[in-house]
Amino acid sequence: MSILDAxxxxxQATIQAAMGKLVPLAPDSWIPGGIPxxxxxxxxxxxxxxxxxxxxxxxxxGAARFAAEFPLDDMVYAALAYATIPRGRIAGLDVAAAEAAxxxxxxxxxxxxxxxxxxxxxxxxxxxxxxxxxxIMQDDRIHWNxxxxxxxxxxxxxxxxxxxxxxxxxxxxxPATTSLAAAKAAGPQPGLFMGQPLRxxxxxxxxMLAAAPHRVDQLYRTPRHNHNAIELHGATIAWIDGGLVxxxxxxxxxxxxATLAGVFDLDVAQVRVTSPYVGGGFGGxxxxxxxxxxxxxxxLAARPVRIVLSREGVYRGVGGRTLTEQRxxxxxxxxxxxxxxxxxxxxxxxxxxxMPEPFILGTRSGYAAxxxxxxxxxxxxxxxxxxxxxxPGESVGTFALESAxxxxxxxxxxxxxxxxxxxxxxxxxxxxxxxxxRDIVEAWRAGADRFGWAQRSxxxxxxREGEWLIGMGCATATYPYYRMPGAAARITLGRDGxxxxxxxxxxxxxxxxxxxxxxxxxxxxxxxxxxxVRYGDSIIPGAILAGGSQQTAAIGxxxxxxxxxxxxxxxxxxxxxxxxxxxxADEVGCEDGGLVKLDEPTRRESYxxxxxxxxxETVVAAEEASPPLELMHWxxxxxxxxxxxxxxxxxxxxxxxxxxxxxFDCGRILNAKTARSQFRGGIIMGLGMALMEETQFDERxxxxxxPSLSEYHIPVHRDVPEIxxxxxxxxxxxxxxxxxxxxxxxxxxxxxxxxxAVYNATGKxxxxxxxxxxxxx
Amino acid sequence: MSISINGALAELPQDPRxxxxxxxxxxxxxxxxxxxxxxxACGACTVLVDGERILSCLALAVQYDGRAVTTIEGLAEGGVxxxxxxxxxxxxxxxxxxxxxxxxxxxxxxxxxxxxxxxxHVTADLTAAVTLSRExxxxxxxxxxxxxxxxxxxxxxxxxxxxxxxxx
Ligand code: FES
Ligand code: FES
Numbered sequence: 001m002s003i004l005d006a007x008x009x010x011x012q013a014t015i016q017a018a019m020g021k022l023v024p025l026a027p028d029s030w031i032p033g034g035i036p037x038x039x040x041x042x043x044x045x046x047x048x049x050x051x052x053x054x055x056x057x058x059x060x061x062g063a064a065r066f067a068a069e070f071p072l073d074d075m076v077y078a079a080l081a082y083a084t085i086p087r088g089r090i091a092g093l094d095v096a097a098a099e100a101a102x103x104x105x106x107x108x109x110x111x112x113x114x115x116x117x118x119x120x121x122x123x124x125x126x127x128x129x130x131x132x133x134x135x136i137m138q139d140d141r142i143h144w145n146x147x148x149x150x151x152x153x154x155x156x157x158x159x160x161x162x163x164x165x166x167x168x169x170x171x172x173x174x175p176a177t178t179s180l181a182a183a184k185a186a187g188p189q190p191g192l193f194m195g196q197p198l199r200x201x202x203x204x205x206x207x208m209l210a211a212a213p214h215r216v217d218q219l220y221r222t223p224r225h226n227h228n229a230i231e232l233h234g235a236t237i238a239w240i241d242g243g244l245v246x247x248x249x250x251x252x253x254x255x256x257x258a259t260l261a262g263v264f265d266l267d268v269a270q271v272r273v274t275s276p277y278v279g280g281g282f283g284g285x286x287x288x289x290x291x292x293x294x295x296x297x298x299x300l301a302a303r304p305v306r307i308v309l310s311r312e313g314v315y316r317g318v319g320g321r322t323l324t325e326q327r328x329x330x331x332x333x334x335x336x337x338x339x340x341x342x343x344x345x346x347x348x349x350x351x352x353x354x355m356p357e358p359f360i361l362g363t364r365s366g367y368a369a370x371x372x373x374x375x376x377x378x379x380x381x382x383x384x385x386x387x388x389x390x391x392p393g394e395s396v397g398t399f400a401l402e403s404a405x406x407x408x409x410x411x412x413x414x415x416x417x418x419x420x421x422x423x424x425x426x427x428x429x430x431x432x433x434x435x436x437x438r439d440i441v442e443a444w445r446a447g448a449d450r451f452g453w454a455q456r457s458x459x460x461x462x463x464r465e466g467e468w469l470i471g472m473g474c475a476t477a478t479y480p481y482y483r484m485p486g487a488a489a490r491i492t493l494g495r496d497g498x499x500x501x502x503x504x505x506x507x508x509x510x511x512x513x514x515x516x517x518x519x520x521x522x523x524x525x526x527x528x529x530x531x532x533v534r535y536g537d538s539i540i541p542g543a544i545l546a547g548g549s550q551q552t553a554a555i556g557x558x559x560x561x562x563x564x565x566x567x568x569x570x571x572x573x574x575x576x577x578x579x580x581x582x583x584x585a586d587e588v589g590c591e592d593g594g595l596v597k598l599d600e601p602t603r604r605e606s607y608x609x610x611x612x613x614x615x616x617e618t619v620v621a622a623e624e625a626s627p628p629l630e631l632m633h634w635x636x637x638x639x640x641x642x643x644x645x646x647x648x649x650x651x652x653x654x655x656x657x658x659x660x661x662x663x664f665d666c667g668r669i670l671n672a673k674t675a676r677s678q679f680r681g682g683i684i685m686g687l688g689m690a691l692m693e694e695t696q697f698d699e700r701x702x703x704x705x706x707p708s709l710s711e712y713h714i715p716v717h718r719d720v721p722e723i724x725x726x727x728x729x730x731x732x733x734x735x736x737x738x739x740x741x742x743x744x745x746x747x748x749x750x751x752x753x754x755x756x757a758v759y760n761a762t763g764k765x766x767x768x769x770x771x772x773x774x775x776x777x
Numbered sequence: 778m779s780i781s782i783n784g785a786l787a788e789l790p791q792d793p794r795x796x797x798x799x800x801x802x803x804x805x806x807x808x809x810x811x812x813x814x815x816x817x818a819c820g821a822c823t824v825l826v827d828g829e830r831i832l833s834c835l836a837l838a839v840q841y842d843g844r845a846v847t848t849i850e851g852l853a854e855g856g857v858x859x860x861x862x863x864x865x866x867x868x869x870x871x872x873x874x875x876x877x878x879x880x881x882x883x884x885x886x887x888x889x890x891x892x893x894x895x896x897x898h899v900t901a902d903l904t905a906a907v908t909l910s911r912e913x914x915x916x917x918x919x920x921x922x923x924x925x926x927x928x929x930x931x932x933x934x935x936x937x938x939x940x941x942x943x944x945x
Contacts, residue, residue, distance in 0.1 A: 056866035059874030060858065060881065062809015062849035069808035077803075157803065158794040230813040230821055230924050231875040279811070279875030280924045311814040509872025509925045677869045681926030709818035709922060716919040718912075720928040 231279020488542025682746015830886025
């Protein structure tokens with residue numbers, strides 16, 4: 001090789017190395033024929049790395065400041081009194097003793113509460129976040145057992161707690177529906193979810209079921225569940241210059257600010273909601289009565305207020321997942337192909353909210369069948385509004401569906417994994433749309449290998465160690481990819497080469513702050529420590545709900561849009577004296593703190609140099625994400641294959657989960673460390689749902705009977721085995737970063753995997769959750 | 778009447794009803810100690826009193842006259858994290874981080890109990906020295922709830938601390 005060739009080769013290698021780091025700008029929409037996000041192809045960057053949480057040092061030192069921890073001068077403490085009847089009127093309220101108690105600043109009831117508008121109920125508009133379509137402490141009406149009837153403010157929490165115990169209330173009760181049987185007798189109503197009927201009819205499923213050579217037709221039940229985030233719901237609230245500031249634990253700061261503005265007749269700009277850290281959300285940290293009551297009391301008392309619900313108060317005033325009764329019927333050929341798939345049933349709701357636990361969502365896209373009949377109907381009970389809880393719909397829906405599939409596998413004598421793969425659809429079976437990405441079969445194969453599925457005996461009760469029967473079960477996990485409109489991002493790039501990225505998003509432990517920093521650093525060609533992400537504040541433009549596992553995609557698309565705008569601005573600022581003169585945004589990429597021409601990497605200029613020449617300290621770009629058109633073109637879902645091994649004690653009926661594996665197909669994983677935790681966290685909540693969790697509701701009076709962490713059991717350390725998690729890491733070409741949100745899928749399929757393992761161990765099929773010992777004796 | 782908190786003396790509250798937890802959080806603004814239930818069911822409020830783990834929500838501040846309390850804020854020394862704090866970060870022993878201060882304080886107290894030879898429900902041999910197996914750690918940490926499901930990382934982190942102590 002000549003010296004010249006060697007030099008050329010070296011130059012080539014340099015260019016290639018540069019090209020390896022250089023990433024073009026991402027497209028501004030995801031539609032058929034569009035180009036995928038170039039970050040997908042980038043394999044050696046920070047995306048996918050196992051990075052420790054950037055807020056870790058704060059959290060392990062107790063230095064992360066949660067909502068109830070903001071110190072404000074002259075602040076008073078709140079305590080709430082709760083109604084003890086399910087429906088009727090307050091006949092009398094005796095507050096004299098409370099008012100006279102030491103330290104009391106205010107006792108607020110419907111008699112003296114300020115006039116407030118009814119909060120716009122969630123779903124009624126994009127900004128609406130109200131818990132129910134009810135006025136809050138505006139009249140003497142009681143709508144559920146546990147409704148707040150009085151707020152006490154006092155100088156200390158002890159004084160407030162004592163004073164609230166002195167309040168006497170008498171009631172004029174009215175007839176209430178508090179039993180499921182009575183609610184069903186009143187007649188079910190069709191369920192409507194996000195404006196769409198929860199109903200799909202394809203072919204004559206009942207007739208095909210009746211004609212099928214093999215049938216399973218069973219009823220499955222799931223109870224009420226409470227969120228039980230360890231952080232109590234709380235807020236620190238102040239009125240400042242006529243405006244309202246709420247330091248809250250919130251999954252929807254922007255919508256909450258807009259809704260509070262509506263309640264108090266304020267301009268949205270006069271309300272600021274911050275939520276820097278949320279001590280667990282899962283759907284429960286939204287707008288409930290206590291923030292509104294705290295703000296109203298703060299206004300009356302003209303003092304800042306700290307309102308923290310007691311643990312019992314969380315059960316009285318913050319809704320959870322409702323109960324369901326689901327029929328799943330499958331008709332199949334001898335070879336396992338499904339002829340009919342029926343999934344229908346009821347979910348209970350209050351008269352004042354609309355959250356028909358949509359348990360058929362996963363069934364719509366799960367399996368191929370010749371006919372479908374899917375529906376959710378609602379029955380009405382006088383109770384606290386039920387709400388979103390981790391994977392609303394799929395978490396309980398997959399219990400029913402995936403249990404029934406296991407029953408069909410037994411009926412047919414086919415391996416349950418093989419049965420699922422046999423019914424793998426090639427397009428969405430109910431919408432007809434193509435799947436954006438679906439590699440569930442790969443997840444099944446990898447998972448089965450790793451778990452040692454081949455060791456399982458198909459005959460129940462064959463593995464025994466002393467008192468213990470051992471069994472294995474599996475189930476499909478599934479949750480949709482969502483991206484909601486309204487997200488925005490603002491990027492401020494400084495002459496010091498540092499960037500601040502702001503999104504009105506939330507960090508509840510998902511790792512959002514960390515992954516957002518990673519993705520933004522990668523797009524901007526900056527090191528991680530040159531990027532600061534700010535979030536959890538309603539004064540940041542846009543609205544990003546931490547729900548529906550959509551935050552990652554929503555932030556991703558917003559940052560893409562702001563990044564394009566930023567690069568366009570930088571090119572303008574660069575002007576004619578720059579090596580980049582005349583280039584458009586699509587001709588450049590970001591690398592090493594500057595812009596570089598994609599096909600001519602010697603044409604480059606650093607951000608600092610561009611801003612220097614333009615004599616600018618910063619350049620700021622704020623942009624809204626493109627509309628989520630991808631959802632119109634593809635059926636978009638995450639998938640998983642769940643494997644469980646249980647030991648069931650033949651003497652006590654106790655079930656212990658000894659092994660668990662989740663094998664996921666959820667697009668590209670952004671941070672291996674936080675993703676693993678997300679998956680595990682979902683699975684562990686699923687183990688709770690399978691074996692112990694149940695909100696006990698007194699059907700005589702609608703009161704929750706176990707409103708505490710000692711009576712509502714969640715998994716503790718001893719209940720949690722080492723949970724193995726693997727993933728395909730196959731990018732979805734039609735999403736930002738090729739990623740899917742992964743906050744909710746972990747809980748789906750778990751209860752069925754446990755129930756199916758219990759069946760394999762014992763031969764007993766438990767169709768109502770939780771699988772407690774009494775059901776196995 | 779006074780109490781030592783992370784080495785600094787503080788005046789105890791006048792009101793005998795004030796729990797040690799509320800005293801820390803509301804009076805001293807040491808909000809690192811968390812309140813998850815206020816009734817002894819979650820462990821979020823765990824602090825160390827003269828090296829023993831206690832639930833500060835079930836303790837009245839005035840009972841602790843003259844005692845030395847260590848909270849999560851008192852574990853790092855000279856800006857260097859306690860090895861267990863570092864291990865929690867490495868093993869991702871938290872998500873939201875709300876149960877974390879209680880888990881960390883509890884684990885430190887738990888290790889002291891084990892060194893003293895205190896048995897747990899799963900200790901097979903009550904006469905032998907305690908070996909902190911994974912099962913022992915899980916059992917002894919079960920009073921500290923975590924709703925985010927960080928259990929595996931928490932036990933991994935504590936296991937690392939215990940192993941390092943054994944090696945030392
Ligand atoms: S707050 Fe003390 S144990 Fe829960
Ligand atoms: S990390 Fe959130 S409760 Fe444990």
